Amino acid sequence: MPHKFNADRRDKIPKQKHRVTNWSEYNEGLRQRGDLTVWISESALELWTAPRRTTPGGQPHYSDLAIELCLTLGMVFKQPLRQTQGLMRSIATLLGVEIAVPDFSTLSRRSNGLILRPNPRTDNRAAIQLLVDSTGLKIFGEGGWLEEKHKTKAKRKSWRQLHLGLDLVSGEIVCSNLTTDHIGDPTALPGLIDQIDGPVDLFLADGAYDGNPTSDFLAARFGSMIEVIIPPPKNAVFSPNVAQHPTSRDRHITEIESKGRIAWQKSSGYNQRSRGETLMGRWKTVIGSKLKARTFNSQKTEANIGVRVLNRMTELGRPNFERTA
Structure with missing residues:
Protein backbone atom coordinates (compact mmCIF):
# COMPACT_ATOMS: atom_id res chain seq x y z
CA MET A 1 0.00 0.00 0.00
CA PRO A 2 1.46 3.41 -0.91
CA HIS A 3 2.61 5.45 2.06
CA LYS A 4 0.39 8.37 0.91
CA PHE A 5 -2.81 6.31 1.08
CA ASN A 6 -3.97 8.16 4.25
CA ALA A 7 -2.49 11.52 3.24
CA ASP A 8 -5.85 13.31 3.46
CA ARG A 9 -6.20 12.29 7.13
CA ARG A 10 -2.61 12.93 8.20
CA ASP A 11 -1.53 15.92 10.25
CA LYS A 12 0.01 18.51 7.94
CA ILE A 13 3.10 19.85 9.67
CA PRO A 14 5.18 22.16 7.49
CA LYS A 15 8.90 21.59 7.67
CA GLN A 16 10.78 24.30 9.51
CA LYS A 17 13.71 26.08 7.88
CA HIS A 18 16.77 27.27 9.76
CA ARG A 19 20.09 28.87 8.97
CA VAL A 20 23.39 28.71 10.84
CA THR A 21 24.44 32.07 12.28
CA ASN A 22 28.01 31.21 13.31
CA SER A 111 41.06 -2.12 26.87
CA ASN A 112 39.35 -4.85 28.89
CA GLY A 113 38.22 -3.00 32.00
CA LEU A 114 40.27 0.13 31.29
CA ILE A 115 39.69 2.89 33.86
CA LEU A 116 39.33 6.23 32.10
CA ARG A 117 40.54 9.45 33.65
CA PRO A 118 37.85 11.57 35.33
CA ASN A 119 36.26 14.17 33.09
CA PRO A 120 33.99 16.42 35.22
CA ARG A 121 31.42 18.75 33.74
CA THR A 122 32.28 22.36 33.08
CA ASP A 123 29.74 23.65 35.62
CA ASN A 124 28.74 21.10 38.24
CA ARG A 125 26.38 23.52 39.98
CA ALA A 126 24.17 24.20 36.96
CA ALA A 127 20.94 22.22 36.83
CA ILE A 128 20.76 19.62 34.07
CA GLN A 129 17.91 19.28 31.62
CA LEU A 130 18.30 15.57 30.96
CA LEU A 131 17.22 13.86 27.76
CA VAL A 132 17.59 10.06 27.77
CA ASP A 133 17.48 7.83 24.71
CA SER A 134 18.92 4.51 23.54
CA THR A 135 19.95 2.76 20.35
CA GLY A 136 21.29 -0.60 19.28
CA LEU A 137 24.87 -1.29 18.21
CA LYS A 138 25.62 -4.43 16.20
CA ILE A 139 28.43 -6.73 17.29
CA PHE A 140 27.83 -9.81 15.13
CA GLY A 141 26.11 -10.76 11.91
CA GLU A 142 26.18 -9.78 8.25
CA GLY A 143 24.01 -7.06 6.81
CA GLY A 144 20.78 -7.70 4.98
CA TRP A 145 22.32 -6.75 1.64
CA LEU A 146 24.96 -9.49 1.93
CA GLU A 147 22.36 -12.10 2.77
CA GLU A 148 20.15 -11.06 -0.13
CA LYS A 149 22.99 -10.73 -2.65
CA HIS A 150 24.75 -14.03 -1.96
CA LYS A 151 21.74 -15.95 -0.63
CA THR A 152 23.60 -16.76 2.56
CA LYS A 153 21.87 -18.32 5.51
CA ALA A 154 20.75 -15.68 7.95
CA LYS A 155 22.65 -15.88 11.20
CA ARG A 156 21.44 -14.73 14.56
CA LYS A 157 22.58 -11.13 14.97
CA SER A 158 23.83 -9.92 18.33
CA TRP A 159 23.42 -6.41 19.62
CA ARG A 160 24.34 -4.19 22.51
CA GLN A 161 22.06 -1.46 23.81
CA LEU A 162 23.65 1.99 24.18
CA HIS A 163 21.92 4.33 26.63
CA LEU A 164 22.87 8.02 26.56
CA GLY A 165 21.87 11.01 28.67
CA LEU A 166 22.16 14.43 27.01
CA ASP A 167 22.15 17.80 28.75
CA LEU A 168 19.88 19.98 26.60
CA VAL A 169 21.57 23.18 27.83
CA SER A 170 25.24 22.38 27.22
CA GLY A 171 24.81 19.69 24.55
CA GLU A 172 27.12 17.42 26.56
CA ILE A 173 26.61 13.71 27.15
CA VAL A 174 26.51 13.54 30.94
CA CYS A 175 25.86 9.81 31.41
CA SER A 176 26.10 6.65 29.35
CA ASN A 177 25.76 2.91 29.74
CA LEU A 178 26.18 -0.12 27.51
CA THR A 179 24.00 -3.12 28.28
CA THR A 180 22.98 -6.36 26.65
CA ASP A 181 20.03 -6.27 24.30
CA HIS A 182 17.58 -7.80 26.80
CA ILE A 183 17.94 -4.92 29.30
CA GLY A 184 15.02 -2.51 28.96
CA ASP A 185 15.27 1.26 29.11
CA PRO A 186 13.66 1.71 32.57
CA THR A 187 15.91 -1.01 34.00
CA ALA A 188 19.04 0.77 32.77
CA LEU A 189 17.91 4.18 34.05
CA PRO A 190 19.34 3.89 37.62
CA GLY A 191 22.78 3.15 36.21
CA LEU A 192 22.59 6.34 34.17
CA ILE A 193 21.35 8.52 37.01
CA ASP A 194 24.11 7.31 39.34
CA GLN A 195 26.66 8.97 37.04
CA ILE A 196 25.14 12.45 37.49
CA ASP A 197 26.68 14.48 40.30
CA GLY A 198 24.50 17.58 40.00
CA PRO A 199 20.85 18.65 40.19
CA VAL A 200 18.35 17.76 37.47
CA ASP A 201 15.24 19.90 37.00
CA LEU A 202 13.91 18.33 33.76
CA PHE A 203 13.71 14.74 32.58
CA LEU A 204 12.66 14.05 28.99
CA ALA A 205 12.26 10.60 27.46
CA ASP A 206 10.03 8.60 25.13
CA GLY A 207 7.10 6.41 26.05
CA ALA A 208 9.27 3.43 26.97
CA TYR A 209 9.95 5.11 30.34
CA ASP A 210 6.27 5.69 31.13
CA GLY A 211 5.16 4.30 34.48
CA ASN A 212 5.26 4.83 38.23
CA PRO A 213 8.68 3.19 38.76
CA THR A 214 10.40 5.85 36.64
CA SER A 215 8.55 8.82 38.15
CA ASP A 216 8.97 7.54 41.71
CA PHE A 217 12.68 6.93 41.18
CA LEU A 218 13.24 10.42 39.75
CA ALA A 219 11.26 12.07 42.55
CA ALA A 220 13.22 10.17 45.19
CA ARG A 221 16.55 11.11 43.62
CA PHE A 222 15.97 14.75 42.58
CA GLY A 223 12.89 15.80 44.55
CA SER A 224 9.24 16.14 43.74
CA MET A 225 9.74 19.43 41.86
CA ILE A 226 11.49 17.77 38.92
CA GLU A 227 9.58 18.16 35.67
CA VAL A 228 9.05 14.82 33.96
CA ILE A 229 7.98 14.89 30.31
CA ILE A 230 7.09 11.38 29.11
CA PRO A 231 4.24 10.85 26.62
CA PRO A 232 1.47 8.66 28.04
CA PRO A 233 0.02 5.99 25.75
CA LYS A 234 -3.32 6.40 24.01
CA ASN A 235 -5.08 4.15 26.54
CA ALA A 236 -3.57 5.86 29.59
CA VAL A 237 -5.81 6.24 32.65
CA PHE A 238 -5.66 8.71 35.52
CA SER A 239 -4.13 7.88 38.88
CA PRO A 240 -6.51 6.93 41.74
CA ASN A 241 -5.95 10.26 43.57
CA VAL A 242 -6.27 12.49 40.53
CA ALA A 243 -8.94 14.68 42.18
CA GLN A 244 -6.87 15.52 45.28
CA HIS A 245 -3.27 15.09 44.12
CA PRO A 246 -2.93 15.05 40.33
CA THR A 247 0.47 13.95 39.07
CA SER A 248 2.37 15.43 36.15
CA ARG A 249 1.28 12.40 34.14
CA ASP A 250 -2.37 13.20 34.94
CA ARG A 251 -1.88 16.76 33.74
CA HIS A 252 -0.31 15.48 30.52
CA ILE A 253 -3.29 13.17 29.92
CA THR A 254 -5.74 16.03 30.53
CA GLU A 255 -3.96 18.36 28.13
CA ILE A 256 -3.74 15.71 25.43
CA GLU A 257 -7.46 14.99 25.72
CA SER A 258 -8.37 18.68 25.54
CA LYS A 259 -5.85 20.04 23.00
CA GLY A 260 -4.56 16.99 21.15
CA ARG A 261 -1.20 15.27 21.20
CA ILE A 262 0.50 17.56 18.68
CA ALA A 263 -0.41 20.66 20.69
CA TRP A 264 0.77 18.95 23.90
CA GLN A 265 4.13 18.14 22.34
CA LYS A 266 4.63 21.79 21.46
CA SER A 267 3.46 23.26 24.76
CA SER A 268 5.29 20.77 26.99
CA GLY A 269 8.58 20.90 25.09
CA TYR A 270 8.50 17.22 24.15
CA ASN A 271 9.56 18.17 20.63
CA GLN A 272 13.09 18.55 22.00
CA ARG A 273 13.31 14.78 22.02
CA SER A 274 14.33 15.08 18.38
CA ARG A 275 17.74 16.10 19.74
CA GLY A 276 18.06 12.58 21.10
CA GLU A 277 17.51 11.20 17.61
CA THR A 278 20.11 13.67 16.33
CA LEU A 279 22.55 12.47 18.99
CA MET A 280 22.11 8.85 17.91
CA GLY A 281 22.62 9.90 14.30
CA ARG A 282 25.84 11.68 15.29
CA TRP A 283 27.06 8.56 17.07
CA LYS A 284 26.46 6.26 14.11
CA THR A 285 28.01 8.76 11.69
CA VAL A 286 31.11 9.72 13.69
CA ILE A 287 31.70 6.61 15.82
CA GLY A 288 29.88 3.92 13.84
CA SER A 289 26.92 1.60 14.16
CA LYS A 290 29.01 -1.44 15.11
CA LEU A 291 31.28 -2.25 18.04
CA LYS A 292 34.72 -3.56 17.14
CA ALA A 293 35.68 -5.10 20.50
CA ARG A 294 34.95 -8.75 21.16
CA THR A 295 34.48 -8.91 24.96
CA PHE A 296 31.75 -7.08 26.84
CA ASN A 297 34.14 -5.14 29.11
CA SER A 298 36.15 -3.97 26.09
CA GLN A 299 32.91 -2.95 24.39
CA LYS A 300 31.99 -0.82 27.40
CA THR A 301 35.41 0.84 27.21
CA GLU A 302 34.86 1.50 23.51
CA ALA A 303 31.48 3.10 24.25
CA ASN A 304 32.92 5.29 27.03
CA ILE A 305 35.69 6.53 24.75
CA GLY A 306 33.09 7.26 22.06
CA VAL A 307 31.21 9.46 24.54
CA ARG A 308 34.38 11.43 25.25
CA VAL A 309 35.08 11.84 21.56
CA LEU A 310 31.63 13.32 20.90
CA ASN A 311 31.87 15.60 23.93
CA ARG A 312 35.27 16.86 22.80
CA MET A 313 33.89 17.60 19.34
CA THR A 314 31.00 19.48 20.94
CA GLU A 315 33.47 21.61 22.90
CA LEU A 316 35.30 22.55 19.70
CA GLY A 317 32.24 24.23 18.22
CA ARG A 318 28.47 23.94 17.95
CA PRO A 319 26.21 25.47 15.28
CA ASN A 320 23.78 28.19 16.33
CA PHE A 321 20.53 28.06 14.41
CA GLU A 322 18.03 30.77 13.58
CA ARG A 323 14.60 29.90 12.28
CA THR A 324 13.72 31.50 8.96
CA ALA A 325 10.41 29.82 8.15
Missing part, protein backbone atom coordinates in the same frame (compact mmCIF):
# COMPACT_ATOMS: atom_id res chain seq x y z
CA TRP A 23 29.44 29.56 10.20
CA SER A 24 33.01 30.79 10.70
CA GLU A 25 33.32 29.47 14.27
CA TYR A 26 31.54 26.23 13.42
CA ASN A 27 33.74 25.62 10.37
CA GLU A 28 36.84 26.11 12.49
CA GLY A 29 35.50 23.60 15.02
CA LEU A 30 34.98 21.07 12.23
CA ARG A 31 38.57 21.59 11.03
CA GLN A 32 39.96 21.10 14.52
CA ARG A 33 38.38 17.65 14.74
CA GLY A 34 41.14 16.42 12.44
CA ASP A 35 43.91 18.28 14.28
CA LEU A 36 46.24 15.89 16.10
CA THR A 37 47.11 18.54 18.69
CA VAL A 38 43.48 18.51 19.81
CA TRP A 39 43.64 14.82 20.73
CA ILE A 40 47.26 14.63 21.95
CA SER A 41 48.33 16.77 24.90
CA GLU A 42 51.74 17.27 26.45
CA SER A 43 50.47 15.96 29.78
CA ALA A 44 49.55 12.66 28.14
CA LEU A 45 53.09 12.27 26.77
CA GLU A 46 54.58 13.16 30.16
CA LEU A 47 52.45 10.50 31.88
CA TRP A 48 53.04 7.89 29.19
CA THR A 49 54.87 5.40 31.42
CA ALA A 50 52.88 3.63 34.11
CA PRO A 51 53.92 4.24 37.74
CA ARG A 52 55.63 1.36 39.45
CA ARG A 53 53.25 -0.90 41.27
CA THR A 54 53.76 -1.75 44.94
CA THR A 55 51.86 -5.05 44.85
CA PRO A 56 53.16 -8.38 43.54
CA GLY A 57 52.83 -8.91 39.79
CA GLY A 58 54.22 -7.76 36.49
CA GLN A 59 55.13 -4.14 35.93
CA PRO A 60 52.96 -2.42 33.26
CA HIS A 61 54.90 -0.43 30.69
CA TYR A 62 52.13 1.99 29.67
CA SER A 63 49.79 4.07 31.78
CA ASP A 64 46.02 3.94 31.43
CA LEU A 65 46.20 7.42 29.92
CA ALA A 66 48.52 6.18 27.16
CA ILE A 67 46.17 3.32 26.29
CA GLU A 68 43.20 5.68 26.34
CA LEU A 69 44.99 8.10 24.01
CA CYS A 70 45.81 5.37 21.48
CA LEU A 71 42.26 4.00 21.53
CA THR A 72 40.87 7.53 21.12
CA LEU A 73 43.02 8.19 18.07
CA GLY A 74 41.92 4.90 16.55
CA MET A 75 38.27 5.80 17.07
CA VAL A 76 38.55 9.37 15.78
CA PHE A 77 40.38 8.36 12.60
CA LYS A 78 38.56 5.00 12.26
CA GLN A 79 41.73 2.89 12.38
CA PRO A 80 41.99 -0.77 13.46
CA LEU A 81 44.41 -1.53 16.28
CA ARG A 82 47.35 -2.36 14.03
CA GLN A 83 46.95 0.84 12.05
CA THR A 84 46.50 2.75 15.30
CA GLN A 85 49.87 1.45 16.43
CA GLY A 86 51.46 2.66 13.20
CA LEU A 87 49.74 6.04 13.46
CA MET A 88 50.96 6.61 17.01
CA ARG A 89 54.45 5.48 16.09
CA SER A 90 54.63 8.00 13.24
CA ILE A 91 53.31 10.78 15.51
CA ALA A 92 56.01 10.05 18.09
CA THR A 93 58.65 10.20 15.35
CA LEU A 94 57.37 13.52 13.99
CA LEU A 95 57.24 15.01 17.48
CA GLY A 96 60.72 13.76 18.27
CA VAL A 97 59.51 12.07 21.45
CA GLU A 98 61.32 9.01 22.74
CA ILE A 99 58.38 6.84 23.80
CA ALA A 100 57.55 3.21 23.23
CA VAL A 101 54.26 2.68 21.41
CA PRO A 102 52.01 -0.17 22.63
CA ASP A 103 51.38 -2.85 20.06
CA PHE A 104 47.92 -3.92 18.94
CA SER A 105 47.73 -6.92 21.26
CA THR A 106 48.53 -4.71 24.26
CA LEU A 107 45.82 -2.24 23.24
CA SER A 108 43.31 -5.06 22.93
CA ARG A 109 44.23 -6.61 26.26
CA ARG A 110 44.39 -3.36 28.23
Whole structure:
Protein backbone atom coordinates (compact mmCIF):
# COMPACT_ATOMS: atom_id res chain seq x y z
CA MET A 1 0.00 0.00 0.00
CA PRO A 2 1.46 3.41 -0.91
CA HIS A 3 2.61 5.45 2.06
CA LYS A 4 0.39 8.37 0.91
CA PHE A 5 -2.81 6.31 1.08
CA ASN A 6 -3.97 8.16 4.25
CA ALA A 7 -2.49 11.52 3.24
CA ASP A 8 -5.85 13.31 3.46
CA ARG A 9 -6.20 12.29 7.13
CA ARG A 10 -2.61 12.93 8.20
CA ASP A 11 -1.53 15.92 10.25
CA LYS A 12 0.01 18.51 7.94
CA ILE A 13 3.10 19.85 9.67
CA PRO A 14 5.18 22.16 7.49
CA LYS A 15 8.90 21.59 7.67
CA GLN A 16 10.78 24.30 9.51
CA LYS A 17 13.71 26.08 7.88
CA HIS A 18 16.77 27.27 9.76
CA ARG A 19 20.09 28.87 8.97
CA VAL A 20 23.39 28.71 10.84
CA THR A 21 24.44 32.07 12.28
CA ASN A 22 28.01 31.21 13.31
CA TRP A 23 29.44 29.56 10.20
CA SER A 24 33.01 30.79 10.70
CA GLU A 25 33.32 29.47 14.27
CA TYR A 26 31.54 26.23 13.42
CA ASN A 27 33.74 25.62 10.37
CA GLU A 28 36.84 26.11 12.49
CA GLY A 29 35.50 23.60 15.02
CA LEU A 30 34.98 21.07 12.23
CA ARG A 31 38.57 21.59 11.03
CA GLN A 32 39.96 21.10 14.52
CA ARG A 33 38.38 17.65 14.74
CA GLY A 34 41.14 16.42 12.44
CA ASP A 35 43.91 18.28 14.28
CA LEU A 36 46.24 15.89 16.10
CA THR A 37 47.11 18.54 18.69
CA VAL A 38 43.48 18.51 19.81
CA TRP A 39 43.64 14.82 20.73
CA ILE A 40 47.26 14.63 21.95
CA SER A 41 48.33 16.77 24.90
CA GLU A 42 51.74 17.27 26.45
CA SER A 43 50.47 15.96 29.78
CA ALA A 44 49.55 12.66 28.14
CA LEU A 45 53.09 12.27 26.77
CA GLU A 46 54.58 13.16 30.16
CA LEU A 47 52.45 10.50 31.88
CA TRP A 48 53.04 7.89 29.19
CA THR A 49 54.87 5.40 31.42
CA ALA A 50 52.88 3.63 34.11
CA PRO A 51 53.92 4.24 37.74
CA ARG A 52 55.63 1.36 39.45
CA ARG A 53 53.25 -0.90 41.27
CA THR A 54 53.76 -1.75 44.94
CA THR A 55 51.86 -5.05 44.85
CA PRO A 56 53.16 -8.38 43.54
CA GLY A 57 52.83 -8.91 39.79
CA GLY A 58 54.22 -7.76 36.49
CA GLN A 59 55.13 -4.14 35.93
CA PRO A 60 52.96 -2.42 33.26
CA HIS A 61 54.90 -0.43 30.69
CA TYR A 62 52.13 1.99 29.67
CA SER A 63 49.79 4.07 31.78
CA ASP A 64 46.02 3.94 31.43
CA LEU A 65 46.20 7.42 29.92
CA ALA A 66 48.52 6.18 27.16
CA ILE A 67 46.17 3.32 26.29
CA GLU A 68 43.20 5.68 26.34
CA LEU A 69 44.99 8.10 24.01
CA CYS A 70 45.81 5.37 21.48
CA LEU A 71 42.26 4.00 21.53
CA THR A 72 40.87 7.53 21.12
CA LEU A 73 43.02 8.19 18.07
CA GLY A 74 41.92 4.90 16.55
CA MET A 75 38.27 5.80 17.07
CA VAL A 76 38.55 9.37 15.78
CA PHE A 77 40.38 8.36 12.60
CA LYS A 78 38.56 5.00 12.26
CA GLN A 79 41.73 2.89 12.38
CA PRO A 80 41.99 -0.77 13.46
CA LEU A 81 44.41 -1.53 16.28
CA ARG A 82 47.35 -2.36 14.03
CA GLN A 83 46.95 0.84 12.05
CA THR A 84 46.50 2.75 15.30
CA GLN A 85 49.87 1.45 16.43
CA GLY A 86 51.46 2.66 13.20
CA LEU A 87 49.74 6.04 13.46
CA MET A 88 50.96 6.61 17.01
CA ARG A 89 54.45 5.48 16.09
CA SER A 90 54.63 8.00 13.24
CA ILE A 91 53.31 10.78 15.51
CA ALA A 92 56.01 10.05 18.09
CA THR A 93 58.65 10.20 15.35
CA LEU A 94 57.37 13.52 13.99
CA LEU A 95 57.24 15.01 17.48
CA GLY A 96 60.72 13.76 18.27
CA VAL A 97 59.51 12.07 21.45
CA GLU A 98 61.32 9.01 22.74
CA ILE A 99 58.38 6.84 23.80
CA ALA A 100 57.55 3.21 23.23
CA VAL A 101 54.26 2.68 21.41
CA PRO A 102 52.01 -0.17 22.63
CA ASP A 103 51.38 -2.85 20.06
CA PHE A 104 47.92 -3.92 18.94
CA SER A 105 47.73 -6.92 21.26
CA THR A 106 48.53 -4.71 24.26
CA LEU A 107 45.82 -2.24 23.24
CA SER A 108 43.31 -5.06 22.93
CA ARG A 109 44.23 -6.61 26.26
CA ARG A 110 44.39 -3.36 28.23
CA SER A 111 41.06 -2.12 26.87
CA ASN A 112 39.35 -4.85 28.89
CA GLY A 113 38.22 -3.00 32.00
CA LEU A 114 40.27 0.13 31.29
CA ILE A 115 39.69 2.89 33.86
CA LEU A 116 39.33 6.23 32.10
CA ARG A 117 40.54 9.45 33.65
CA PRO A 118 37.85 11.57 35.33
CA ASN A 119 36.26 14.17 33.09
CA PRO A 120 33.99 16.42 35.22
CA ARG A 121 31.42 18.75 33.74
CA THR A 122 32.28 22.36 33.08
CA ASP A 123 29.74 23.65 35.62
CA ASN A 124 28.74 21.10 38.24
CA ARG A 125 26.38 23.52 39.98
CA ALA A 126 24.17 24.20 36.96
CA ALA A 127 20.94 22.22 36.83
CA ILE A 128 20.76 19.62 34.07
CA GLN A 129 17.91 19.28 31.62
CA LEU A 130 18.30 15.57 30.96
CA LEU A 131 17.22 13.86 27.76
CA VAL A 132 17.59 10.06 27.77
CA ASP A 133 17.48 7.83 24.71
CA SER A 134 18.92 4.51 23.54
CA THR A 135 19.95 2.76 20.35
CA GLY A 136 21.29 -0.60 19.28
CA LEU A 137 24.87 -1.29 18.21
CA LYS A 138 25.62 -4.43 16.20
CA ILE A 139 28.43 -6.73 17.29
CA PHE A 140 27.83 -9.81 15.13
CA GLY A 141 26.11 -10.76 11.91
CA GLU A 142 26.18 -9.78 8.25
CA GLY A 143 24.01 -7.06 6.81
CA GLY A 144 20.78 -7.70 4.98
CA TRP A 145 22.32 -6.75 1.64
CA LEU A 146 24.96 -9.49 1.93
CA GLU A 147 22.36 -12.10 2.77
CA GLU A 148 20.15 -11.06 -0.13
CA LYS A 149 22.99 -10.73 -2.65
CA HIS A 150 24.75 -14.03 -1.96
CA LYS A 151 21.74 -15.95 -0.63
CA THR A 152 23.60 -16.76 2.56
CA LYS A 153 21.87 -18.32 5.51
CA ALA A 154 20.75 -15.68 7.95
CA LYS A 155 22.65 -15.88 11.20
CA ARG A 156 21.44 -14.73 14.56
CA LYS A 157 22.58 -11.13 14.97
CA SER A 158 23.83 -9.92 18.33
CA TRP A 159 23.42 -6.41 19.62
CA ARG A 160 24.34 -4.19 22.51
CA GLN A 161 22.06 -1.46 23.81
CA LEU A 162 23.65 1.99 24.18
CA HIS A 163 21.92 4.33 26.63
CA LEU A 164 22.87 8.02 26.56
CA GLY A 165 21.87 11.01 28.67
CA LEU A 166 22.16 14.43 27.01
CA ASP A 167 22.15 17.80 28.75
CA LEU A 168 19.88 19.98 26.60
CA VAL A 169 21.57 23.18 27.83
CA SER A 170 25.24 22.38 27.22
CA GLY A 171 24.81 19.69 24.55
CA GLU A 172 27.12 17.42 26.56
CA ILE A 173 26.61 13.71 27.15
CA VAL A 174 26.51 13.54 30.94
CA CYS A 175 25.86 9.81 31.41
CA SER A 176 26.10 6.65 29.35
CA ASN A 177 25.76 2.91 29.74
CA LEU A 178 26.18 -0.12 27.51
CA THR A 179 24.00 -3.12 28.28
CA THR A 180 22.98 -6.36 26.65
CA ASP A 181 20.03 -6.27 24.30
CA HIS A 182 17.58 -7.80 26.80
CA ILE A 183 17.94 -4.92 29.30
CA GLY A 184 15.02 -2.51 28.96
CA ASP A 185 15.27 1.26 29.11
CA PRO A 186 13.66 1.71 32.57
CA THR A 187 15.91 -1.01 34.00
CA ALA A 188 19.04 0.77 32.77
CA LEU A 189 17.91 4.18 34.05
CA PRO A 190 19.34 3.89 37.62
CA GLY A 191 22.78 3.15 36.21
CA LEU A 192 22.59 6.34 34.17
CA ILE A 193 21.35 8.52 37.01
CA ASP A 194 24.11 7.31 39.34
CA GLN A 195 26.66 8.97 37.04
CA ILE A 196 25.14 12.45 37.49
CA ASP A 197 26.68 14.48 40.30
CA GLY A 198 24.50 17.58 40.00
CA PRO A 199 20.85 18.65 40.19
CA VAL A 200 18.35 17.76 37.47
CA ASP A 201 15.24 19.90 37.00
CA LEU A 202 13.91 18.33 33.76
CA PHE A 203 13.71 14.74 32.58
CA LEU A 204 12.66 14.05 28.99
CA ALA A 205 12.26 10.60 27.46
CA ASP A 206 10.03 8.60 25.13
CA GLY A 207 7.10 6.41 26.05
CA ALA A 208 9.27 3.43 26.97
CA TYR A 209 9.95 5.11 30.34
CA ASP A 210 6.27 5.69 31.13
CA GLY A 211 5.16 4.30 34.48
CA ASN A 212 5.26 4.83 38.23
CA PRO A 213 8.68 3.19 38.76
CA THR A 214 10.40 5.85 36.64
CA SER A 215 8.55 8.82 38.15
CA ASP A 216 8.97 7.54 41.71
CA PHE A 217 12.68 6.93 41.18
CA LEU A 218 13.24 10.42 39.75
CA ALA A 219 11.26 12.07 42.55
CA ALA A 220 13.22 10.17 45.19
CA ARG A 221 16.55 11.11 43.62
CA PHE A 222 15.97 14.75 42.58
CA GLY A 223 12.89 15.80 44.55
CA SER A 224 9.24 16.14 43.74
CA MET A 225 9.74 19.43 41.86
CA ILE A 226 11.49 17.77 38.92
CA GLU A 227 9.58 18.16 35.67
CA VAL A 228 9.05 14.82 33.96
CA ILE A 229 7.98 14.89 30.31
CA ILE A 230 7.09 11.38 29.11
CA PRO A 231 4.24 10.85 26.62
CA PRO A 232 1.47 8.66 28.04
CA PRO A 233 0.02 5.99 25.75
CA LYS A 234 -3.32 6.40 24.01
CA ASN A 235 -5.08 4.15 26.54
CA ALA A 236 -3.57 5.86 29.59
CA VAL A 237 -5.81 6.24 32.65
CA PHE A 238 -5.66 8.71 35.52
CA SER A 239 -4.13 7.88 38.88
CA PRO A 240 -6.51 6.93 41.74
CA ASN A 241 -5.95 10.26 43.57
CA VAL A 242 -6.27 12.49 40.53
CA ALA A 243 -8.94 14.68 42.18
CA GLN A 244 -6.87 15.52 45.28
CA HIS A 245 -3.27 15.09 44.12
CA PRO A 246 -2.93 15.05 40.33
CA THR A 247 0.47 13.95 39.07
CA SER A 248 2.37 15.43 36.15
CA ARG A 249 1.28 12.40 34.14
CA ASP A 250 -2.37 13.20 34.94
CA ARG A 251 -1.88 16.76 33.74
CA HIS A 252 -0.31 15.48 30.52
CA ILE A 253 -3.29 13.17 29.92
CA THR A 254 -5.74 16.03 30.53
CA GLU A 255 -3.96 18.36 28.13
CA ILE A 256 -3.74 15.71 25.43
CA GLU A 257 -7.46 14.99 25.72
CA SER A 258 -8.37 18.68 25.54
CA LYS A 259 -5.85 20.04 23.00
CA GLY A 260 -4.56 16.99 21.15
CA ARG A 261 -1.20 15.27 21.20
CA ILE A 262 0.50 17.56 18.68
CA ALA A 263 -0.41 20.66 20.69
CA TRP A 264 0.77 18.95 23.90
CA GLN A 265 4.13 18.14 22.34
CA LYS A 266 4.63 21.79 21.46
CA SER A 267 3.46 23.26 24.76
CA SER A 268 5.29 20.77 26.99
CA GLY A 269 8.58 20.90 25.09
CA TYR A 270 8.50 17.22 24.15
CA ASN A 271 9.56 18.17 20.63
CA GLN A 272 13.09 18.55 22.00
CA ARG A 273 13.31 14.78 22.02
CA SER A 274 14.33 15.08 18.38
CA ARG A 275 17.74 16.10 19.74
CA GLY A 276 18.06 12.58 21.10
CA GLU A 277 17.51 11.20 17.61
CA THR A 278 20.11 13.67 16.33
CA LEU A 279 22.55 12.47 18.99
CA MET A 280 22.11 8.85 17.91
CA GLY A 281 22.62 9.90 14.30
CA ARG A 282 25.84 11.68 15.29
CA TRP A 283 27.06 8.56 17.07
CA LYS A 284 26.46 6.26 14.11
CA THR A 285 28.01 8.76 11.69
CA VAL A 286 31.11 9.72 13.69
CA ILE A 287 31.70 6.61 15.82
CA GLY A 288 29.88 3.92 13.84
CA SER A 289 26.92 1.60 14.16
CA LYS A 290 29.01 -1.44 15.11
CA LEU A 291 31.28 -2.25 18.04
CA LYS A 292 34.72 -3.56 17.14
CA ALA A 293 35.68 -5.10 20.50
CA ARG A 294 34.95 -8.75 21.16
CA THR A 295 34.48 -8.91 24.96
CA PHE A 296 31.75 -7.08 26.84
CA ASN A 297 34.14 -5.14 29.11
CA SER A 298 36.15 -3.97 26.09
CA GLN A 299 32.91 -2.95 24.39
CA LYS A 300 31.99 -0.82 27.40
CA THR A 301 35.41 0.84 27.21
CA GLU A 302 34.86 1.50 23.51
CA ALA A 303 31.48 3.10 24.25
CA ASN A 304 32.92 5.29 27.03
CA ILE A 305 35.69 6.53 24.75
CA GLY A 306 33.09 7.26 22.06
CA VAL A 307 31.21 9.46 24.54
CA ARG A 308 34.38 11.43 25.25
CA VAL A 309 35.08 11.84 21.56
CA LEU A 310 31.63 13.32 20.90
CA ASN A 311 31.87 15.60 23.93
CA ARG A 312 35.27 16.86 22.80
CA MET A 313 33.89 17.60 19.34
CA THR A 314 31.00 19.48 20.94
CA GLU A 315 33.47 21.61 22.90
CA LEU A 316 35.30 22.55 19.70
CA GLY A 317 32.24 24.23 18.22
CA ARG A 318 28.47 23.94 17.95
CA PRO A 319 26.21 25.47 15.28
CA ASN A 320 23.78 28.19 16.33
CA PHE A 321 20.53 28.06 14.41
CA GLU A 322 18.03 30.77 13.58
CA ARG A 323 14.60 29.90 12.28
CA THR A 324 13.72 31.50 8.96
CA ALA A 325 10.41 29.82 8.15
